[in-house]
Amino acid sequence: QVHLIETGGGLVQAGGSLRLSCATSGRTDTKYGMAWFRQAPGKEREFVAAIGRSGSPTRYTESVEGRFTISRDDAENTAYLQMNSLKPEDTAVYYCNVASFFSTDYSDYGKLIPWGKGTQVTVSS
DSSP: OOOEEEEOOEEEETTOOEEEEEEESSOOOTTOEEEEEEEOTTSOOEEEEEEOGGGOOEEEOGGGTTTEEEEEEGGGTEEEEEEOSOOGGGOEEEEEEEESSOOOOGGGSSSSSOOOOOEEEEEEO
């Protein structure tokens, strides 16, 4: 079974940057849409960014627009999330997943590949 492995998280000061990576353990269909979600303590998992096949379209939640950039490398079966100008409110566990089409809806993800363990991002003030 294909698995997702999120890496790149860590502790960073406000205003800093991190680059998250999401690799699949096996080959996946490049027709899939991919997305990042995050879950802060005591809160529900929320949408962060999504990207369609071949890198288009892209969509972001309003709070990260202009600061985060989602990208993908289909040859490497990997998605990325470049996070700049990080804020304490960005602190969360970040997860990636795939869907059979472009979507920002959490319910469309996790059906093709199980959710991974995520990667912790902590932004200090």
